[in-house]
Amino acid sequence: MESSRRPDPSGIPLRRRRTLWGDAWRRLIASPTARLGMAIVLTFVLGTVLAHFFWPYDPKTDLDYSLKLKPPNLRPTAEVPSIHPFGTDKLGRDVFRRVVHGGWNSLRVGVISVGISLLVGGLLGLLAGFYESVPMTPGERVGLTGGVGLALGAIPAWLAENPIPAVLFAIAGGLGASLSSPSRSRRWLLFAGVGALLGGVPALFVSPYTAVVCALLGAAVGALIAFPLSGSLFSNIVMRLMDVILAFPSILLAIAIVAFLGPGLDRAMIAIGFVGIPTYARLMRATVLSLVQRDYVLAAQALGAGHSRLIFRHILPNTLSPIIVQSTLGMGSAIIWAGALGFLGLGAIPPEPEWGAMLGDGYRFLTSGAWWAVTFPGLAIMLSVLGFNLLGDGLRDALDPRLTR
Amino acid sequence: MTRYLIRRLISMIPTLLGVTVIVFLLLRLIPGDPAVAMLGEHASQENVQRIREQLGLNRPLFLDREALKQGDLKGFLDSQYIRFLGRLVQGDLGASIHRRIPIATELRQRFPATVELALAAMVVAVALGIPIGIISAARRNTWIDSLSMVGALIGVSMPIFWLGLMEIMLFAVILNWFPIGGRLDHAMEVRRITGLLLVDTVLTGQWEAFVDAVKHLAMPVMALATIPLAIIARMTRASMLEVLQEDYIRTARAKGLHQRLVLFRHALKNALLPVVTIIGLQTGNLLAGAILTETIFAWPGIGKWVYDAIIGRDYPVVQGGTLLIALVFVLVNLLVDISYAALDPRIHYE
Numbered sequence: 001m002e003s004s005r006r007p008d009p010s011g012i013p014l015r016r017r018r019t020l021w022g023d024a025w026r027r028l029i030a031s032p033t034a035r036l037g038m039a040i041v042l043t044f045v046l047g048t049v050l051a052h053f054f055w056p057y058d059p060k061t062d063l064d065y066s067l068k069l070k071p072p073n074l075r076p077t078a079e080v081p082s083i084h085p086f087g088t089d090k091l092g093r094d095v096f097r098r099v100v101h102g103g104w105n106s107l108r109v110g111v112i113s114v115g116i117s118l119l120v121g122g123l124l125g126l127l128a129g130f131y132e133s134v135p136m137t138p139g140e141r142v143g144l145t146g147g148v149g150l151a152l153g154a155i156p157a158w159l160a161e162n163p164i165p166a167v168l169f170a171i172a173g174g175l176g177a178s179l180s181s182p183s184r185s186r187r188w189l190l191f192a193g194v195g196a197l198l199g200g201v202p203a204l205f206v207s208p209y210t211a212v213v214c215a216l217l218g219a220a221v222g223a224l225i226a227f228p229l230s231g232s233l234f235s236n237i238v239m240r241l242m243d244v245i246l247a248f249p250s251i252l253l254a255i256a257i258v259a260f261l262g263p264g265l266d267r268a269m270i271a272i273g274f275v276g277i278p279t280y281a282r283l284m285r286a287t288v289l290s291l292v293q294r295d296y297v298l299a300a301q302a303l304g305a306g307h308s309r310l311i312f313r314h315i316l317p318n319t320l321s322p323i324i325v326q327s328t329l330g331m332g333s334a335i336i337w338a339g340a341l342g343f344l345g346l347g348a349i350p351p352e353p354e355w356g357a358m359l360g361d362g363y364r365f366l367t368s369g370a371w372w373a374v375t376f377p378g379l380a381i382m383l384s385v386l387g388f389n390l391l392g393d394g395l396r397d398a399l400d401p402r403l404t405r
Numbered sequence: 406m407t408r409y410l411i412r413r414l415i416s417m418i419p420t421l422l423g424v425t426v427i428v429f430l431l432l433r434l435i436p437g438d439p440a441v442a443m444l445g446e447h448a449s450q451e452n453v454q455r456i457r458e459q460l461g462l463n464r465p466l467f468l469d470r471e472a473l474k475q476g477d478l479k480g481f482l483d484s485q486y487i488r489f490l491g492r493l494v495q496g497d498l499g500a501s502i503h504r505r506i507p508i509a510t511e512l513r514q515r516f517p518a519t520v521e522l523a524l525a526a527m528v529v530a531v532a533l534g535i536p537i538g539i540i541s542a543a544r545r546n547t548w549i550d551s552l553s554m555v556g557a558l559i560g561v562s563m564p565i566f567w568l569g570l571m572e573i574m575l576f577a578v579i580l581n582w583f584p585i586g587g588r589l590d591h592a593m594e595v596r597r598i599t600g601l602l603l604v605d606t607v608l609t610g611q612w613e614a615f616v617d618a619v620k621h622l623a624m625p626v627m628a629l630a631t632i633p634l635a636i637i638a639r640m641t642r643a644s645m646l647e648v649l650q651e652d653y654i655r656t657a658r659a660k661g662l663h664q665r666l667v668l669f670r671h672a673l674k675n676a677l678l679p680v681v682t683i684i685g686l687q688t689g690n691l692l693a694g695a696i697l698t699e700t701i702f703a704w705p706g707i708g709k710w711v712y713d714a715i716i717g718r719d720y721p722v723v724q725g726g727t728l729l730i731a732l733v734f735v736l737v738n739l740l741v742d743i744s745y746a747a748l749d750p751r752i753h754y755e
Binding site for chain 1: 419420421423424426427428431432434435436468481558559561562563564566567570571573574577578585689690692693694696697700701712715716720723724727730731734735
């Protein structure tokens with residue numbers, strides 16, 4: 001920093017050096033709501049992480065019927081010799097302790113499920129957006145067409161109980177993408193004919209009926225891979241798949257998946273991560289589509305930068321802002337969804353502490369007046385989600401000043 | 406417009422097929438034998454066999470290559486998925502494992518309860534959310550704006566299952582204003598016409614029952630409406646603020662038009678477009694959120710039934726409920742897309 005303040009030879013004092021992230025950080029901490037969000041998130045993260053490592057808790061042995069459903073007390077009494085700021089639950093367990101330790105599980109679900117959605121969805125969206133606008137290199141076309149050949153060729157191969165045709169279809173796809181010699185109509189015929197043979201001949205060993213069906217399938221696959229497939233096809237397939245997942249309300253699909261997989265925190269993470277994939281895929285694709293049109297990307301292309309260099313050096317770093325914002329907001333929804341799954345008995349398996357499961361445990365005692373067993377775990381969910389939402393909104397304003405109102 | 410509609414409907418076919426594949430494959434997520442999982446480990450061999458027969462579990466998943474070997478084309482296609490799809494097209498969702506009744510019949514019975522709850526929640530969310538958003542935008546950066554936006558942010562962060570429980574504590578246990586569960590007092594009976602109690606009681610003139618139904622509806626609606634209300638308020642505000650910066654608004658103001666006229670006649674129409682999308686998307690969340698709300702308030706709708714089925718491992722019911730909600734969601738979003746054309750004259754569909 002010292003050097004940057006030194007006046008340059010022309011005598012004009014240089015402005016202090018400012019970086020993109022430094023500016024964003026200054027804008028972030030200038031906003032009181034973002035500061036509040038950050039404080040809440042930090043409190044929860046620090047509290048649960050410290051508790052996890054330095055305040056041992058074994059849910060399996062935590063049980064004391066003599067202290068069943070005691071209201072909060074801050075001072076030891078004759079009846080309740082120990083201090084329970086949040087009261088005790090139906091098994092006489094300290095609610096405060098379980099809320100603090102439950103936070104570890106909720107935050108873990110949030111981080112891992114957001115990680116799953118981000119990795120899978122981000123990668124799919126990145127590739128879809130990139131290849132939708134940038135033509136594929138010959139090598140990539142060979143890969144794509146060969147891959148499609150392999151995937152579709154797997155059907156006749158499976159019917160013929162023989163894996164070799166699938167491999168041959170992949171090679172045919174590769175050839176279809178790299179050859180240029182026969183003219184259009186001849187290629188259709190050539191590849192369809194080869195496909196019919198590839199599908200039909202191995203199937204002859206199974207039965208003549210199988211051979212007929214496989215030959216027909218093979219001809220169709222062959223016709224499809226006769227010409228190099230374009231990147232927009234890839235993008236189309238990916239986005240249609242995302243549409244299918246988006247046709248379900250997210251929380252419903254997550255509930256259904258865990259209902260069938262069976263309860264468990266790890267399964268909850270997978271389900272929540274899975275239903276979040278389309279969000280990141282769509283966001284990433286939209287971001288990449290707009291970035292690819294920028295002058296600096298065109299300039300890099302003109303200079304002959306390869307695709308991996310374009311993606312990793314020029315595009316990926318610039319997708320970070322929207323991704324960071326979405327991930328922060330995504331943490332909030334993941335925590336709510338994890339709570340919902342836990343509440344329905346589909347999340348953490350008892351006696352493991354988890355906020356949603358604690359609500360599900362405690363709400364039967366609500367009518368008998370035990371408000372504390374329900375109030376505090378829910379408050380923890382609400383506050384932590386609020387924290388992530390505040391922080392996410394703050395980050396959005398900080399990272400994209402054009403949007404600031 | 407007609408051509409757009411046809412294209413839109415055709416483009417829905419792969420998505421809908423994909424939805425059926427996902428719902429179909431859900432059953433495959435069960436670790437081990439689904440029939441045993443449903444009946445428990447001590448089930449008799451005949452019962453397990455009956456369930457496998459009923460669900461077609463002894464058929465291959467998608468295609469039967471053994472049948473093809475014999476030249477049996479019909480058998481080749483006679484797989485679990487094709488059967489599932491074939492029954493679906495006829496409106497048959499299979500039967501409940503435990504109660505052995507057709508799922509479609511039960512869903513039809515219970516659907517009105519869920520629709521009533523979701524519709525009432527949506528009406529509340531729209532009726533409060535849009536005005537709050539407008540006022541916030543018009544009185545930008547005043548205390549009323551801050552207050553409603555803080556409220557909206559808390560609403561967005563609210564786990565509705567917890568909110569429902571807190572409502573029970575406050576309004577039922579402490580204040581004793583509203584009954585805790587169900588749609589209607591047991592002593593009352595309303596002739597079923599539409600299945601929507603609020604409508605049926607009015608049609609039959611049973612005002613006492615109407616009041617009771619409203620009382621039963623109040624708490625679940627409050628819980629369910631919170632999130633869409635908050636989202637709609639935020640969206641309306643943001644959208645209004647954007648529109649209010651447009652040139653034509655400045656022109657309207659420069660002409661000396663009254664603020665109210667500018668807000669409602671000029672700005673609101675354009676500002677509501679994105680809000681309509683949000684309303685469509687939120688409908689799906691309302692239906693899915695019904696699983697939580699109905700469970701808490703013992704509301705006899707689809708959500709409660711799906712929850713009971715999850716607990717009782719009645720997997721076909723979970724499949725049926727999931728599929729129905731997804732289909733309604735897809736349909737609502739289609740309607741939203743179409744209504745765009747009616748709302749926005751700038752959009753021309755080829």
